[in-house]
Amino acid sequence: MMNRRYPELQTSETDTDIAIVGGGLSGTLAACLLGRAGYRVTLIDRHRVFPQEFRVEKIGGEAIEKLRRLQLLAPLSTAAVPFDEIVNMHKGHVVDRTYGQHYGFFYNRLVTAMRSALPETVNFVVGQVRGLRIGAAQQQVSILGRDEITARLLVIATGMGDTLRRDLGILHRQISDRRPLAFGFNIRPLRSNRFRHTALTYHGDGDGIDHLNLFPVPGATRANLFLFRDPRDPWVKSLHDDPKQALTNAFPSLVDTFGDFEIGSRIDSWLTDITAAGNCRQDGVVLIGDAYLTSCPASGLGVSRLLTDVERLCCAYIPQWMTETSIDHTRIATYYDDPEKLDMDINSARMTDHHFNLATKTDVGWRLRRQFHFVRRRVLYGIESISPALAAKLHQLKTIRARSALRSAVLNSKPMA
Ligand SMILES: Cc1cc2nc3c(=O)[nH]c(=O)nc-3n(C[C@H](O)[C@H](O)[C@H](O)COP(=O)(O)OP(=O)(O)OC[C@H]3O[C@@H](n4cnc5c(N)ncnc54)[C@H](O)[C@@H]3O)c2cc1C
Numbered sequence: 001m002m003n004r005r006y007p008e009l010q011t012s013e014t015d016t017d018i019a020i021v022g023g024g025l026s027g028t029l030a031a032c033l034l035g036r037a038g039y040r041v042t043l044i045d046r047h048r049v050f051p052q053e054f055r056v057e058k059i060g061g062e063a064i065e066k067l068r069r070l071q072l073l074a075p076l077s078t079a080a081v082p083f084d085e086i087v088n089m090h091k092g093h094v095v096d097r098t099y100g101q102h103y104g105f106f107y108n109r110l111v112t113a114m115r116s117a118l119p120e121t122v123n124f125v126v127g128q129v130r131g132l133r134i135g136a137a138q139q140q141v142s143i144l145g146r147d148e149i150t151a152r153l154l155v156i157a158t159g160m161g162d163t164l165r166r167d168l169g170i171l172h173r174q175i176s177d178r179r180p181l182a183f184g185f186n187i188r189p190l191r192s193n194r195f196r197h198t199a200l201t202y203h204g205d206g207d208g209i210d211h212l213n214l215f216p217v218p219g220a221t222r223a224n225l226f227l228f229r230d231p232r233d234p235w236v237k238s239l240h241d242d243p244k245q246a247l248t249n250a251f252p253s254l255v256d257t258f259g260d261f262e263i264g265s266r267i268d269s270w271l272t273d274i275t276a277a278g279n280c281r282q283d284g285v286v287l288i289g290d291a292y293l294t295s296c297p298a299s300g301l302g303v304s305r306l307l308t309d310v311e312r313l314c315c316a317y318i319p320q321w322m323t324e325t326s327i328d329h330t331r332i333a334t335y336y337d338d339p340e341k342l343d344m345d346i347n348s349a350r351m352t353d354h355h356f357n358l359a360t361k362t363d364v365g366w367r368l369r370r371q372f373h374f375v376r377r378r379v380l381y382g383i384e385s386i387s388p389a390l391a392a393k394l395h396q397l398k399t400i401r402a403r404s405a406l407r408s409a410v411l412n413s414k415p416m417a
Pocket residue numbers: 021022023024025026027044045046047050054055056057058059127128129130157158159160161164182269270272288289290291295297298299300301302303304306
């Protein structure tokens with residue numbers, strides 16, 4: 001590795017206003033927004049084309065709303081399949097159907113689509129960043145086999161990779177000892193040319209399985225399975241050896257409800273460490289996305305969280321910082337302490353434990369809680385088929401109660417150190 005911290009650089013002339021290291025989803029979205037706002041932006045990634053890696057493959061709700069607000073929905077829709085109805089199952093029964101806009105995609109194609117929407121003001125550089133020199137007035141970025149780039153602000157969006165951050169003394173510490181395990185693979189219909197439903201979510205029952213999602217992506221039906229089990233667990237091994245058998249054992253009536261299937265691709269898997277960056281309030285450099293905080297894949301909050309980072313940084317803080325001659329650590333700290341960002345970060349961190357408890361706890365309290373949750377949903381669904389107006393009122397009440405519970409939980413919590 002090239003170096004650690006150097007004395008602060010003095011010159012104020014730079015090649016670019018903002019250098020973003022990492023052109024995954026966070027770095028690319030930030031470059032889009034900043035380029036549109038008229039800044040000189042250099043986006044650096046080691047891959048010209050994002051490789052086929054297993055990450056988020058389905059988004060809905062808040063993430064879509066944020067993309068729409070930021071006018072970034074159009075590129076997503078060129079790389080994704082929209083769907084709006086999900087059949088929900090638990091313990092062999094259909095619980096209900098939920099409605100709302102979702103998109104299914106392969107992550108690499110999503111990043112490619114977002115990169116194709118980069119404005120011309122963004123200079124995309126392919127290269128491996130090997131060293132950083134940071135300071136309040138200027139940053140220097142060393143790229144393997146290329147000339148150094150100087151910038152006024154450095155944004156690190158390198159995902160879970162640790163080397164560059166470590167060079168700046170930014171260390172990731174584990175904030176949860178839960179390690180969610182995720183699997184992704186394609187399924188194909190057997191003895192028919194299509195499945196009975198577009199999308200299905202099958203919830204676990206205290207057996208270490210959080211949930212299984214089946215949903216459309218371009219050219220295929222994708223399965224995402226989220227667990228809290230040891231990777232050496234016999235069931236996990238059986239999932240690799242005979243995936244179809246393992247799935248039909250764990251999810252009764254899945255075939256009857258969704259349709260018979262065969263596995264249509266290799267099985268990707270990923271064990272996530274839930275970590276947060278420490279010592280990141282430094283002059284001239286800021287972290288976004290997984291580079292700052294990883295989230296539990298089962299919670300489905302990764303994209304909403306990274307969008308909060310991108311939106312707050314690019315729309316609220318960078319416009320202020322760019323009017324100053326230097327961006328020292330006190331200014332950088334205002335971004336990490338942004339109330340909206342803090343709410344999102346705390347919620348995302350909490351969700352890991354929540355999903356762990358839902359997926360694994362078998363004591364009477366949790367068994368009753370789960371049972372009550374799914375019985376209530378089934379009853380509501382029954383009411384909906386008789387009186388949609390009454391069901392809508394009950395849904396509204398439930399949402400108001402859930403929101404106020406979340407708000408009081410966040411207000412009573414302390415920010416992460
Ligand atoms: C298995 C799995 C399932 C998930 N499921 C969901 C889900 O259902 N819903 C949800 O919302 N979220 C989910 N997530 C989380 C979501 O995928 C991530 O939060 C998101 O992809 C992070 O994007 P990023 O841009 O921060 O990082 P990445 O997409 O990892 O981008 C990092 C980029 O940095 C580049 N880079 C790194 N080091 C260097 C260097 N030295 N020089 C140059 N370039 C460099 C890499 O090439 C890469 O392009 C899931 C994550 C995983 C792992």
